[in-house]
Amino acid sequence: MLRLSNLTLPLDHEAGALAPAICTRLAIAADDLIGFDIVRRGNDARKKSAILLVYTVDVTLRDEASVLARFAGDTNVRPTPDTVYRHVVGEVPAGTKRPVVIGAGPCGLFAGLILAQMGFRPIILDRGKVVRERTKDTWGLWRRGVLDPESNVQFGEGGAGTFSDGKLYSRIKDPRHLNRKVLIEFVKAGAPEDILTEAHPHIGTFRLVTMVESMRASIEALGGEYRFGTRVDGIDVETDGSGQRRVRGLHTHDGGYIEADRVVMAVGHSARDTFAMLHQAGVFAEPKPFSIGVRIEHPQSWIDRARFGANAGNPILGAAEYHISHHCSNGRTVYSFCMCPGGTVVAATSEEGQVATNGMSQYSRNERNANSGFVVAIDPARDYPGDALAGIALQRHWEKRAFVAGGSDYRAPAQRVGDFLAKRASSDLGSIVPSYRPGVRPTDLADCLPDYAVEAMREALPVFGRQIAGYDHPDVVMTGVETRTSSPVRFTRGPDFQSLNTIGLYPAGEGAGYAGGILSAAVDGIKVAEAVATSLCAAG
Incomplete structure (x- = not known):
C-alpha cells in the first residue's frame, strides 16, 4: 500500500472525483487502482474564491513497485507507514507492585489505559470527582x-x-504515530470516526464526558482501580546508601498511605498545591515560560467571512479558525491561543478569590461567538525570577486582581477593544454580547495585566485587524484574565522519563511541563506508561 499526500480537489468536487484524481496524479490507468482509504482531509483557504480540499490517501495498486520507482524522491508518494501500536512489554512478572497514576486528565487517562492494557492493574488517583458529578460542580x-x-x-x-x-x-513530532493510538482509543470510546481523517479534529465537551466514562470502564475491566476524591498531600521519599532518592509511597489528604515505587505524576497545569508539596519534598523543578492575557470574542460569522469569503457557512469547512502572532516593538510576542470556534468563554479558576478564563466549544461549534486567548508570552528570567514556583505567584497576583475588578463574586472584568485602545475604562458593552458566565463587569483590563502585556496587546490589535477583518472592531469584547495557558513549572525528567533526582517518580503531561493540549498530553501519558512498564519488567 502507498501513501499519497497533498492531493487537491475543488471544495465542491463530485463524490466520485477522488479515484480519477488519484489515477491522474500517479499516471496510472483506472483498473490499476484496486482501492483507497482517506487518511486525512484538510483545506487550503489561501485563495478564498478557490478553496481547495487537500487529501492524504492510502492506495492499493496492482503494481506498487513500479509506481514507487517512478516517483522516487517524491515525498508525497511513499510506502504507507506502519501505524499499528504495539505494547513494549509482554507478560507481567509475578509479584509486580501496582503502579500509581496521579491525575485522571488526558495524560493520566492514557497512562492508566496503557498500563492496564499491558496487565499492570494501575491505581489511578484524582482529587476531583467522576466526570458527571464534576460537571454539575462546574x-x-x-x-x-x-x-x-x-x-x-x-x-x-x-x-x-x-x-x-x-x-x-x-x-509534536510523532515518528511512532502514537497520536493515531490516541484517536483510535477515542473512537472506541464513542468519538466520531471523522477524527481519524480530519486535519484538525475536535470533539467538544459533551462527547468528551461520555468518552471519559467509557475509557474508565475499559481500565477497570482490565483490573485498574480508580480512587476519586483522593488528593495526594505528601510523597514519601527514601535516600539509600548511595545517596539516591527513591519514591516509597504517597500520603493522601484523609490520612491514608499508599505504598508505591512507580508513580506517574499527571496532575495538570493548575495543581499548585501539589507543585508546592513536591518542591518542598526536594523533587527537582525549574520555572517554565507561559503566557498571560485575555479571552477575546468576535461573532463567528466575522471569522468565517474573513477566512472563507463567499464560502463562509459551507458545511464541509465548518466554523473557521485562526492562528495569528505578532512580535512587538517592546520585545514581546502576542499570539492567539486555544481558539474556540462557535464556543463560549468559561470560568476556569480552581482557587477561591481568583478569576481565570478559558474557552470551550461543543462538537457542533454553533454558538454565536468565536473566542480565543489573546496572550503575551513571558519567561522566568525576565518576568518572574526567583524559585521554581515564582510563576505561580505571578498567576495568583493577576487572578486576584481580576477577581476584585470583576466585583469579587466570580464575574470577570471585561472591556471593549475600542476603550482598551483609547486607554479608558469601559462603562458598558456594545453589540457583541460576552458569553462568560457567571457574567462580566465592564472595567479597565489594564488594571488586571502587567504593563508590558498591555503595551504589547495594544500594538498587536490593529496588526491583527489588518489580517482578520473586524478583529480590532471597537465593540469586540475582551474578558480577563487568561493565565493558565500552560504550567509555569517544569518537573524535569531524564531520558528514562523519571525525575532527575527522584527514582520512581515520572513527571508527565501539562502539569510537569511536557505537553500542551489533549493530544500531546495523551501521547506523553503513553510514553511515560511505557517507561514505567519497562522499568517494572526489568526489576522483575
Whole structure:
C-alpha cells in the first residue's frame, strides 16, 4: 500500500472525483487502482474564491513497485507507514507492585489505559470527582458563582481538556504515530470516526464526558482501580546508601498511605498545591515560560467571512479558525491561543478569590461567538525570577486582581477593544454580547495585566485587524484574565522519563511541563506508561 499526500480537489468536487484524481496524479490507468482509504482531509483557504480540499490517501495498486520507482524522491508518494501500536512489554512478572497514576486528565487517562492494557492493574488517583458529578460542580460556578476548589474546570475526571474545544491535533513530532493510538482509543470510546481523517479534529465537551466514562470502564475491566476524591498531600521519599532518592509511597489528604515505587505524576497545569508539596519534598523543578492575557470574542460569522469569503457557512469547512502572532516593538510576542470556534468563554479558576478564563466549544461549534486567548508570552528570567514556583505567584497576583475588578463574586472584568485602545475604562458593552458566565463587569483590563502585556496587546490589535477583518472592531469584547495557558513549572525528567533526582517518580503531561493540549498530553501519558512498564519488567 502507498501513501499519497497533498492531493487537491475543488471544495465542491463530485463524490466520485477522488479515484480519477488519484489515477491522474500517479499516471496510472483506472483498473490499476484496486482501492483507497482517506487518511486525512484538510483545506487550503489561501485563495478564498478557490478553496481547495487537500487529501492524504492510502492506495492499493496492482503494481506498487513500479509506481514507487517512478516517483522516487517524491515525498508525497511513499510506502504507507506502519501505524499499528504495539505494547513494549509482554507478560507481567509475578509479584509486580501496582503502579500509581496521579491525575485522571488526558495524560493520566492514557497512562492508566496503557498500563492496564499491558496487565499492570494501575491505581489511578484524582482529587476531583467522576466526570458527571464534576460537571454539575462546574456549572455551579458558571450559573451560581459557587466554586468547589476540588471539583471544577481544572480538577476531576477528564482534566481541564473536558471543558475545552476538544482539539485533537498538535505540533509534536510523532515518528511512532502514537497520536493515531490516541484517536483510535477515542473512537472506541464513542468519538466520531471523522477524527481519524480530519486535519484538525475536535470533539467538544459533551462527547468528551461520555468518552471519559467509557475509557474508565475499559481500565477497570482490565483490573485498574480508580480512587476519586483522593488528593495526594505528601510523597514519601527514601535516600539509600548511595545517596539516591527513591519514591516509597504517597500520603493522601484523609490520612491514608499508599505504598508505591512507580508513580506517574499527571496532575495538570493548575495543581499548585501539589507543585508546592513536591518542591518542598526536594523533587527537582525549574520555572517554565507561559503566557498571560485575555479571552477575546468576535461573532463567528466575522471569522468565517474573513477566512472563507463567499464560502463562509459551507458545511464541509465548518466554523473557521485562526492562528495569528505578532512580535512587538517592546520585545514581546502576542499570539492567539486555544481558539474556540462557535464556543463560549468559561470560568476556569480552581482557587477561591481568583478569576481565570478559558474557552470551550461543543462538537457542533454553533454558538454565536468565536473566542480565543489573546496572550503575551513571558519567561522566568525576565518576568518572574526567583524559585521554581515564582510563576505561580505571578498567576495568583493577576487572578486576584481580576477577581476584585470583576466585583469579587466570580464575574470577570471585561472591556471593549475600542476603550482598551483609547486607554479608558469601559462603562458598558456594545453589540457583541460576552458569553462568560457567571457574567462580566465592564472595567479597565489594564488594571488586571502587567504593563508590558498591555503595551504589547495594544500594538498587536490593529496588526491583527489588518489580517482578520473586524478583529480590532471597537465593540469586540475582551474578558480577563487568561493565565493558565500552560504550567509555569517544569518537573524535569531524564531520558528514562523519571525525575532527575527522584527514582520512581515520572513527571508527565501539562502539569510537569511536557505537553500542551489533549493530544500531546495523551501521547506523553503513553510514553511515560511505557517507561514505567519497562522499568517494572526489568526489576522483575
